[in-house]
Amino acid sequence: MSGLLEISGLTVAFGRRGARPVLDGVELSVGEGEIVGVIGETGSGKTTLARATVGLVAPRSGRVVFDGREVSGLRGRALRAFRRSGRMSYAFQDPLRALDPELTVRRAVAEPLAVAGQLDDAGSAARVDEALTTVGLDPARLGDRLPGAVSGGQRQRVLLARAIVTRPRLLIADEPVSALDASNRNRVLRLLDRLRTEHRMAVVVISHDLSSLAGIADRVAVLYRGRVVEQGPVREVFSHPLHPYTALLTASAPSVRAEKGPGAAALRPSAEPPAWTAREGCVFGHRCPFVIDSCRTAPAPAPVGQGRFAACHRVPRWRELVAQAAAPAAAQRPPELMAATGETREEAGR
Ligand code: SF4
Numbered sequence: 490m491s492g493l494l495e496i497s498g499l500t501v502a503f504g505r506r507g508a509r510p511v512l513d514g515v516e517l518s519v520g521e522g523e524i525v526g527v528i529g530e531t532g533s534g535k536t537t538l539a540r541a542t543v544g545l546v547a548p549r550s551g552r553v554v555f556d557g558r559e560v561s562g563l564r565g566r567a568l569r570a571f572r573r574s575g576r577m578s579y580a581f582q583d584p585l586r587a588l589d590p591e592l593t594v595r596r597a598v599a600e601p602l603a604v605a606g607q608l609d610d611a612g613s614a615a616r617v618d619e620a621l622t623t624v625g626l627d628p629a630r631l632g633d634r635l636p637g638a639v640s641g642g643q644r645q646r647v648l649l650a651r652a653i654v655t656r657p658r659l660l661i662a663d664e665p666v667s668a669l670d671a672s673n674r675n676r677v678l679r680l681l682d683r684l685r686t687e688h689r690m691a692v693v694v695i696s697h698d699l700s701s702l703a704g705i706a707d708r709v710a711v712l713y714r715g716r717v718v719e720q721g722p723v724r725e726v727f728s729h730p731l732h733p734y735t736a737l738l739t740a741s742a743p744s745v746r747a748e749k750g751p752g753a754a755a756l757r758p759s760a761e762p763p764a765w766t767a768r769e770g771c772v773f774g775h776r777c778p779f780v781i782d783s784c785r786t787a788p789a790p791a792p793v794g795q796g797r798f799a800a801c802h803r804v805p806r807w808r809e810l811v812a813q814a815a816a817p818a819a820a821q822r823p824p825e826l827m828a829a830t831g832e833t834r835e836e837a838g839r
Contacts, residue, residue: 492518493691494542494577494659499551499561501534501541501715507549510768511537512715514551516790516798519659522689524681526702526723528738529712535695536582538712539661542693543579544568556658573604575655582663584644588636588651594621595632598651605655620654621647624680642673649677653684660684661693666701678705699742703727708796711735714772717790721797731799733807734773751811771802779807 494517501512512534519525527535540546542553544560553561555577563571571577578601581587588597595617602613618628624646636644645665652660662681666674682705684690696702702709702723709726711719711734719732727745730736733756739745740753758776763784770785771777777784783802790798793805801807 492520492523493556494519494693495552495554496538496542497552497554499538499541499553500549501537501546502549510715512541512548513772515712515715515717517710517717517720519691519693521658521691522685523708524685524692524694524706526706526709527693527695527712528697528699528702528709530697530738532714533712534715535697535712536663537715539579539663539693539695542661543577544572545579573606575601575605576657577659578652578655578657578661580648580652580660580662580665582667584641584648584668585636587648588644590635590637593633593635594626594639594647595628597636597647598654601651601655616654617650620650623653623684624650625676626650642669642676645669645673645677646680649680653688653690656688657690659691659693661695663695664697665694666698667696674701681705699727699738700744703745711738716772716800717798718773718801719797719799720790721794725794725797731793731797731804731808732773732801733777733779737776751808751815755811755814771800773801779803779810 496515496517499512499515500510502508502510515538517525527538529535537546541548544563548561551561552559560571598617598620599613602608602616608616621628621632626643626646631639631643636647639647649662649665665681666677669677678701681692681694685692694702694706706723708721709723710717711726711732713734719726719730719735726735727739730739736751737753737756740751740756757778759778759780763770763774763780765774765785770787772787774780774784781803788800788802790800793799
């Protein structure tokens, strides 16, 4: 199935002559009406991925194809026309910085329509009311307020109303719930789910909050230092991670783990870091307890079951090592794991 959004080999680098790579060969596909989560720790490249997808950052190589058309090569007038069309929209991470403090809620939400220039004043006003109502805000009560005069949860929803007012086919929401309390977080997550079911909108949710994504995403991509290390249906990835980094993330978020997976203690990095750099070999090598010599060659994402991909040379062997190490008898522990953790058989027996 060809997706609404197809990203292939996307590479972005900053600094002089691209000295600082931020994304490296990212592959991502998003279908119509699908919610795809992108997770990873701070600095993994999540926001750069969003910005490169909507054309705010120029990739060094790779392709972004949206609705059958390559948009990553657009420049100048063609790029501005595509962004103005509002068919793909981006809800920025920080509503306070993204909203002009001197524009009322109504005018802030109307701005993308004015840029697109497709509606007259009456049509635009009706569309703004519709967008505000969709996100659960009362246009009559809040429309004339400034962003500083509404609550944090309401501001987040104003930002979403602004992002959907052009009726985009794809919405990219960057950390939409990170600054919200539990009740506003649930409200925004339900809203994203409704946009998908009622409006067939595809949504990419960028988040470091696994439990939020577990409830709404269909699939998830795990980003580590600019590379997608694992991808697949959210339920399977969270309950049975196939990459050691995903296992580490889920071990720190027990609310999303459906099985008794490896705990954080089993995923401590080996005492001896590898001699090669992360740019040469596996990007996770310096934190991975299962690293071996062949990890000096960077693993490509490989299919590992229905709709799942993982970039690790040792799938599923590393999980067997963890399971064996958890066995009570020291004699059953695999020597290679004990070597990786610097543990002696005598110590293991204590
Ligand atoms: S390829 Fe090697 S270093 Fe990388 S995650 Fe897999 S086992 Fe660890």
